[in-house]
Amino acid sequence: xxxxxxxxxxxxxxxxxxxxxxxxxxxxxxxxxxxxxxxxxxxxxxxxxxxxxxxxxxxxxxxxxxxxxxxxxxxxxxxxxxxxxxxxxxxxxxxxxxxxxxxxxxxxxxxxxxxxxxxxxxxxxxxxxxxxxxxxxxxxxxxxxxxxxxxxxxxxxxxxxxxxxxxxxxxxxxxxxxxxxxxxxxxxxxxxxxxxxxxxxxxxxxxxxxxxxxxxxxxxxxxxxxxxxxxxxxxxxxxxxxxxxxxxxxxxxxxxxxxxxxxxxxxxxxxxxxxxxxxxxxxxxxxxxxxxxxxxxxxxxxxxxxxxxxxxxxxxx
Numbered sequence: 001x002x003x004x005x006x007x008x009x010x011x012x013x014x015x016x017x018x019x020x021x022x023x024x025x026x027x028x029x030x031x032x033x034x035x036x037x038x039x040x041x042x043x044x045x046x047x048x049x050x051x052x053x054x055x056x057x058x059x060x061x062x063x064x065x066x067x068x069x070x071x072x073x074x075x076x077x078x079x080x081x082x083x084x085x086x087x088x089x090x091x092x093x094x095x096x097x098x099x100x101x102x103x104x105x106x107x108x109x110x111x112x113x114x115x116x117x118x119x120x121x122x123x124x125x126x127x128x129x130x131x132x133x134x135x136x137x138x139x140x141x142x143x144x145x146x147x148x149x150x151x152x153x154x155x156x157x158x159x160x161x162x163x164x165x166x167x168x169x170x171x172x173x174x175x176x177x178x179x180x181x182x183x184x185x186x187x188x189x190x191x192x193x194x195x196x197x198x199x200x201x202x203x204x205x206x207x208x209x210x211x212x213x214x215x216x217x218x219x220x221x222x223x224x225x226x227x228x229x230x231x232x233x234x235x236x237x238x239x240x241x242x243x244x245x246x247x248x249x250x251x252x253x254x255x256x257x258x259x260x261x262x263x264x265x266x267x268x269x270x271x272x273x274x275x276x277x278x279x280x281x282x283x284x285x286x287x288x289x290x291x292x293x294x295x296x297x298x299x300x301x302x303x304x305x306x307x308x309x310x311x312x313x314x315x316x317x
Contacts, residue, residue: 005060006031006033006037006041006060008053008057010031010033011041011053011056011057012053013027013030013031014027014031014038014041014042014051014053014056015051015052015053015056017030018042018048018051023102024038024039024042024098034091034095035095035098036091036092036094036095036098037091039094039095039097039098039101040094041056043107044059045059080120081120082120089118092118093111093114093115093118094111094114096114096117096118097110097111097113097114097115098110100113100114106143106146108135108139108140108142108143109143109146109147111133111143112129112133112140112143112144112147112153112166113143113147113152113153113168115129115132115133116129116153116166116167116168117168117172122167123156123165123166123167124165124166125158125163125164125165125166126140126141126144126163126164126166127163129166144166150175150176150179151169151175151178151179152168152169152172152175152176152179153166153167153168153169154166154167154169155167181218181219182219184215184216184218184219185215185216185219187211187215188211188212188213188214188215188216188218188219189212191208191209191211191212191215192208192209192212192216194208194212195208195209195212213276217274217275231267231268231271232271232275234260234264234267234268234271235268235271235272235275235279237258237268238254238258238265238268238269238272238284239272239279239282239284239294241254241257241258242284242292242293242294243282243294245257247293248287248288248291248292248293249291249292249293250290250291250292251265251266251269251290251291251292254292269284269292272284276297280297280298281296281297281298281299282294282295282296282297283295283296283297
């Protein structure tokens with residue numbers, strides 16, 4: 001792993017790339033540094049919106065002088081009780097936190113959750129989190145309250161003591177999955193109300209209706225109500241068959257060609273209709289009673305006309 005401190009030139013490049021909207025990982029690759037080094041540099045010097053190369057350079061020098069003046073005669077051990085490099089462990093915790101930030105979790109909540117998850121202790125107190133993360137008690141309290149609302153962290157009182165212990169929920173990732181499913185269901189419900197208000201026949205109503213269907217399907221899938229994997233595979237095969245045939249086919253023709261029972265075909269047709277947003281740009285359409293064809297859903301009528309084959313007379317001229 002490349003070592004050494006960031007130079008002023010490095011910081012100028014970071015500031016330029018942040019202004020251009022580049023991500024931490026992209027900047028880290030350009031500087032040949034760990035992503036956590038970049039995220040930590042930006043976080044401690046004003047964040048994405050407030051990062052300034054000159055200020056960061058001056059602040060780093062100031063922190064180095066303070067550490068030098070306050071350093072004890074003998075530094076602490078470079079490894080922990082398990083023989084692991086402390087700096088590498090902390091760097092990994094920052095990377096873990098940054099990954100969660102990129103998925104939408106607030107930064108302080110991400111740092112608290114990352115530290116709890118990578119600590120060997122079964123639980124930590126607010127004072128321990130304040131000391132390790134070097135933030136205020138109020139910041140820890142706000143982050144813990146947020147994580148509790150998501151059921152990712154729980155607190156337990158210490159008998160005979162005033163402080164509380166914070167623990168990672170045993171099924172943390174299952175809880176995160178359920179929380180995400182509930183959020184998708186909320187999006188679906190909100191979009192559905194909008195579609196009813198605007199009328200699905202209008203452009204705005206149609207967009208909201210499709211949004212509602214999309215998030216409802218995500219919620220159903222994450223809640224265990226999605227299609228059986230075999231049915232999903234059959235749906236893909238059904239689409240491939242209709243594309244290959246290049247013509248409408250009846251249920252009997254499809255069942256015979258695919259060597260499927262009528263129930264199996266019916267399940268695939270139903271799934272194709274339900275998951276139309278996920279099979280986009282292809283969709284199965286009923287073109288006549290019990291007759292189906294594949295349609296391309298993304299193109300407008302004008303685009304279809306522009307892409308249509310020219311007539312023999314037009315080609316001749």
